[in-house]
Amino acid sequence: MPNAPRNLQSVNLPSEWTPSSWRAYPALQLPQYPDAEALEEALVELRTLPPLVTSWEILALKQQIADAQEGKRFLLQGGDCAETFASCSSEVISNRLKVLLQMSLVLVHGLRKPVVRVGRFAGQYAKPRSSDTETIEGVTLPSYRGDLVNAPAFTAEARVPDPRRMIKGHARSAMTMNFVRSLIDGGFADLHHPEYWNLSWVGHSPLADEYRRMVNGIGDAVRFMETLSGSQVHNLNRVDFYTSHEALLLPYEESQTRQVPRHWGWFNLSTHYPWIGMRTAAVDGAHVEYFRGIRNPIAIKVGPSVTADQLLRVIDVLNPEDEPGRMTFIHRMGAAQIAEKLPPLLEAMRRDGRRVLWVCDPMHGNTESTTNGYKTRRFRNIRSELEQSLDLHAAAGTRLGGVHLELTGEDVTECLGGARELTESDLERAYHSTVDPRLNYEQALEVAMLIVRKQEQISAPV
Numbered sequence: 001m002p003n004a005p006r007n008l009q010s011v012n013l014p015s016e017w018t019p020s021s022w023r024a025y026p027a028l029q030l031p032q033y034p035d036a037e038a039l040e041e042a043l044v045e046l047r048t049l050p051p052l053v054t055s056w057e058i059l060a061l062k063q064q065i066a067d068a069q070e071g072k073r074f075l076l077q078g079g080d081c082a083e084t085f086a087s088c089s090s091e092v093i094s095n096r097l098k099v100l101l102q103m104s105l106v107l108v109h110g111l112r113k114p115v116v117r118v119g120r121f122a123g124q125y126a127k128p129r130s131s132d133t134e135t136i137e138g139v140t141l142p143s144y145r146g147d148l149v150n151a152p153a154f155t156a157e158a159r160v161p162d163p164r165r166m167i168k169g170h171a172r173s174a175m176t177m178n179f180v181r182s183l184i185d186g187g188f189a190d191l192h193h194p195e196y197w198n199l200s201w202v203g204h205s206p207l208a209d210e211y212r213r214m215v216n217g218i219g220d221a222v223r224f225m226e227t228l229s230g231s232q233v234h235n236l237n238r239v240d241f242y243t244s245h246e247a248l249l250l251p252y253e254e255s256q257t258r259q260v261p262r263h264w265g266w267f268n269l270s271t272h273y274p275w276i277g278m279r280t281a282a283v284d285g286a287h288v289e290y291f292r293g294i295r296n297p298i299a300i301k302v303g304p305s306v307t308a309d310q311l312l313r314v315i316d317v318l319n320p321e322d323e324p325g326r327m328t329f330i331h332r333m334g335a336a337q338i339a340e341k342l343p344p345l346l347e348a349m350r351r352d353g354r355r356v357l358w359v360c361d362p363m364h365g366n367t368e369s370t371t372n373g374y375k376t377r378r379f380r381n382i383r384s385e386l387e388q389s390l391d392l393h394a395a396a397g398t399r400l401g402g403v404h405l406e407l408t409g410e411d412v413t414e415c416l417g418g419a420r421e422l423t424e425s426d427l428e429r430a431y432h433s434t435v436d437p438r439l440n441y442e443q444a445l446e447v448a449m450l451i452v453r454k455q456e457q458i459s460a461p462v
Contacts, residue, residue, distance in 0.1 A: 017293035019257040022096030022250055027286035029128045029279055031142070031149045031161035039251070042163035047208065051242065051269030052122065052173055055295075056261045056330030059452025061242045061272045062297045064116045066325030068401045069357045074111055074330075076104050076401025077244060077273075077293065077359065079120025081436035082127045087149045088172040093179050097188070099441050101239070103448040110452025116242070118254055118405070122176040125169045126252075127435055128279045144434075148249055152434050173270070177243065184241055210449070222330035244299075247274035250290055256307055258295060265295045271449050274297035275330065276398060278306075283314045292317055299328035301361065304341040308348030309461035315354055327355040330404050335384040339392065346396040359402035360389040362447075367436065370416075374427045376437045378461045390454050405447065407439040418443040 033039040056238070067073045070076045078100055080087070091427075096119070104115040125148035134143045134154070142159040144152045148169040149157035162331045231365065268274055279289040291298050298318065300313065317328045322412035329349075333341045349356050362385035366377045386403065393400040413426040414437035431437075439447065 001036060014293045017289075019254045019290075019293070021293070022254070022290040024056045025284065025286040025289045026282070027144075027250060028282075029277075030286075031145055033161045033163055035163070035200060039163040045249055045254050046166060048253065049167075049170055049258065050174075051258065052170070052177055053269055053272050055263050055269070057242070057298050058267055058269075058272050059263075060240070061118075062295075064114075064325070065241070065297045065328065065357055066189040067114075067118055069324065069355055071113075071399050071401070073114045073116050074107055075118065075275055075357065075359055075400075076100065076448075077115045077118040077120060077402060078103070078405040078407045079126055079244075080433075081406045081438055082146050082434055083121055083124045083172075084434060085168060085172050088175055089248050089342060091409075092178060092410065094183060094188075095120075095441075096407075097180060097241075097409075098181060099407060099409040099444050101188075102112075102451065103444055104239075106445065106448040106452060109242070111455060114403070117239060118242045118244050118273055119180070120404075122173045122180070122243040123169070125172070126246065126248040128246075128277050129249060146248075146336070146435075148252065151223065152369070152406075154170070166249070169252070170256075170270075180241060180243075184239060202271075206355045212254060214440035233302065242272040244269050244273035244275065246277050247287070248277065248280065250286060253290065255313055263295075266293055268294045268296050271296075273297055273299065275301065275328075277301050278303045278332075280308075281314065283310070283317055288314060288317060297325050297328065299330050299359070300346065301364075302331045303327050303344055304333045304337045304365070306345070308344050308354075311346060312352060312354075313344060315356070319355075322355050324355060325357075328359055328402075330359045330361045331389070332364040332404075333385065334362035335362075335381040335388065338385050338388050339366070342392050342395060346393065349400055350396060356399045358393065360400055361404040362389070363404075363436070363439075364385040364407050370424045372427070373425055374414075374424070374431060374437075376424075376427060377415045379415055379422075379439075379443055379446075380452060382415070382439075382447070386447065387454050390451075390458060394458050403451065404448070405439060405444065406436055407441075407444040409441055412438060412440045414438050414440070415443055417447050432459055 007124055011340060016294040020394065035133050063072055068075050079096060081421055093423055101116055104117050106113045126146040129143040131142050131143055136154055141154060141156060144150060149161050253268055253270060257266050274296055275298065276287050276291060281300050282288065300314065315327060331342055338428050362382045363377060366385060367375060369375055390400050411430060412421050412432055413430045414423050414433055
């Protein structure tokens with residue numbers, strides 16, 4: 001994991017803020033726990049458990065995001081739409097890490113700049129829902145809000161919000177973080193042997209040959225450098241890796257918000273990089289109030305209905321002193337709307353001189369349902385939104401500094417198209433997501449390659 005960073009500019013502690021001050025504000029997307037006493041007992045226990053991340057890791061990430069804001073790095077953020085407790089296994093975790101490492105290798109090789117690697121896991125156990133209830137065949141039950149809250153089975157018992165699930169979620173997050181740290185510290189990410197990252201099932205991919213050529217080229221370059229220097233190149237056997245999740249369940253996030261020795265202020269120590277989703281980003285809401293007081297770098301999802309004035313208001317609340325590395329906007333407009341909706345936001349931030357990292361989420365705005373009842377996303381729409389985003393930023397004089405993806409290292413068939421042109425009939429073969437469709441390995445790798453190709457096209461002299 002990362003070393004302690006150099007000091008960033010000090011900013012003032014938010015006034016009249018405590019980890020629980022969000023409770024005085026309208027709170028959306030929170031479950032109704034039937035047993036208040038059991039809820040408080042769970043929160044008391046959570047407050048005594050060790051943190052999942054450290055303040056110096058958080059500050060190191062904030063510095064890297066500040067670098068990305070200046071165009072010196074590129075952010076790669078990816079992982080499951082919603083983790084499940086059952087998926088906390090060595091194979092799932094290592095395959096997910098392999099995908100992100102391989103994508104980052106493509107991006108480093110093609111963009112010629114360091115990549116900030118952020119896993120959308122080790123805490124992505126809560127999900128917002130469009131309705132508080134779900135009705136099937138005349139039976140109405142509370143909606144499934146992720147394993148941190150209740151269970152997916154459509155039974156009255158499974159759907160009751162259970163506060164003990166927060167204890168279980170903390171434990172699963174800790175296990176995931178421990179395994180990721182062990183893999184990285186043990187040389188899993190060693191650039192001397194990137195071929196070890198290959199996934200066994202992907203040998204048939206149309207992209208395999210291109211990727212292997214890239215791997216071989218990097219290996220040859222490393223060996224050449226070491227031959228010239230007569231010693232091993234340092235820091236090629238490990239990488240910095242960070243975690244992120246949507247900080248949706250505020251009682252859980254509050255319990256993990258702490259002060260630490262030798263640093264001022266409060267840190268959310270459940271993750272390095274929390275974000276606010278579109279449904280909970282109201283400037284006068286509980287989630288924005290909570291985020292106002294933590295020192296973590298933070299992100300906000302930005303959809304097609306958001307106006308420039310709304311963004312300026314929320315940034316006034318969350319980053320009034322324009323702290324480097326503090327703010328990320330993750331735009332998710334959809335391929336059909338991004339050309340109209342994104343430019344006014346880019347112009348407003350540029351004109352106002354706000355320090356922001358712009359990241360494209362080409363997944364959520366392109367969700368649809370198929371004729372056979374599956375929720376899916378078409379790769380051509382994902383590709384279109386990402387390519388349009390790069391073009392629109394270039395035209396506006398701003399910079400797309402990262403990408404945010406829902407993906408997995410498993411051989412799933414959840415998104416249509418891609419290198420193997422998956423069709424609706426393929427969805428039935430391996431559709432495993434409990435909430436949203438994810439890119440499989442080769443589709444994710446194809447995204448990384450198209451980012452590189454598109455950026456080369458934009459940067460090429462006219």
